[in-house]
Amino acid sequence: MSTDTLIVHRAERWSDRLRGLLGKPQPAAGHALLITPCASVHTAFMRYPIDIVFLNGQGCVVKRVEALRPWRIAACWRARHTLELAAGEARRLGLEPGVAVDLAPAAPHAPIPCRGERGATLVEFVIVGPLALFILLVLMQYALLFHARSQLNYATFEAARAGTVANARPTAIRAAFDRAMTGYHGGGTTTAELAASRARALAEAPFARIELLSPTRESFDDYHSPALAARMGSSGRVIPNTNLAYLACPIDRPACHSDPATNASGQTLQDANLLKLRITYGIPAKKQIPLAGPFMARALAVLDAADGDAFRAGLIADGRIPIVAHTVMRMQSPPIEAGNASNPGAG
Known part of the structure; x- marks a missing residue:
């Protein structure tokens, strides 16, 4: 040249x-x-x-x-x-x-x-090495977040499936969720290992919030069936779950307010038979990558300092990383009211 x-x-x-x-x-x-x-x-x-x-x-x-x-x-x-x-x-x-x-x-x-x-190479490494290492740790933490989210999605699905066949009872939903989280906390191949993982999952229960988004209190206001509740011996209000393709209102309440545009729930009878769950869980510090996990938790605390959700703010203050999962599933049994939240408007 x-x-x-x-x-x-x-x-x-x-x-x-x-x-x-x-x-x-x-x-x-x-x-x-x-x-x-x-x-x-x-x-x-x-x-x-x-x-x-x-x-x-x-x-x-x-x-x-x-x-x-x-x-x-x-x-x-x-x-x-x-x-x-x-x-x-x-x-x-x-x-x-x-x-x-x-x-x-x-x-x-x-x-x-x-x-x-x-010693130029050493100087370059001292400057670039820690930054590259930190980026690698953050990428590993993101991988663990996706793993935790996948497990939470599975547990949320299992909780919803249990709720659909158990009249949307919160106790059945919670029990199924805790059971499904056993794998995330270690799993096992023997009875002793499974029992230990199950105990760890139960210990984490206070850091998982299960919200029943539907049916709401307004759903029961619009579509409860007194006759069905009496037949089932239930003290709580019950929404019918059969013959939904042919019914706009419960048989014993043919004049119910079934127009979702104007009723309290914003739902049809078919919509009121959808079980909607939202579960928030905080990944503990022991399941986080050193440096990267605490950095994410602190970043959330700074970037979302005005978060009005006390539960989520408590998770962050405890050094946990909140993750959220949603699911919707058709009810396979009549929903029974059990302290359902109020959420008027479009369902």
Whole structure:
């Protein structure tokens, strides 16, 4: 290659190597920064992509990386020197593997730096290493969040399934949820292991809130059946669950307010037979990645300081990370009122 087409600027001191092109404008056409000795580079904090050309000890190109974006790493174990150029320059100048680059005319040999200027790699690692490690920990924490959310979705489904066949009783829903969370707390293959995991799941019960979003108190106001409640021997109000395709109101209340546009619940009789659950659970500190988990919890406390949900705020104050799951399932038994929440309006 002709050196007339390439102007090389050397960066041999550790301070120059550390900074590289950081904070500098994009190299002009035909200009390159030579970092030596160097077999790997990173583009942390860079604002633009660059071309990377790795050279061996004889100045021959052994690898070319085009348009390396910010926050990336490139390396070549056979390289002795590295050229950094503006994106697209390596291809334009024909810097391909096997091409020899004569660096001497543009960059005469410099004296060997003193021992005090060595250790550039260590300095770079001290700056970039902790940040890269923290990012890795955060990614691992996100993976654990998805795992916990998957388990919570399963437990929420099991809780809803139990509720649909048990008249939407909160006790049945809670028992099924706690049982389904056994796997998240260790599971097991023996009776003793399962019992221990079950105990851990029950100990976490105070940190899981189950909200019965439907049927609501207004659902029972609109569609309760006194005759069905008497037949079932229930002291609570009951919503009929049979022949829904043919009924707009309970048989013993044919004049009920069944128009969802104007009634209290905002539901039809069919809507009132949908079991809707929302479960909020706080991932404990012992199931969080060190540094990353506490960082997320503190970030939530700062970013959502005005959260009006006392339960969720309590989880965050306890160092837990809240996750939420929803499910909707058709009732397979008549819903019985048991302290259902009030939620007037559209259902």
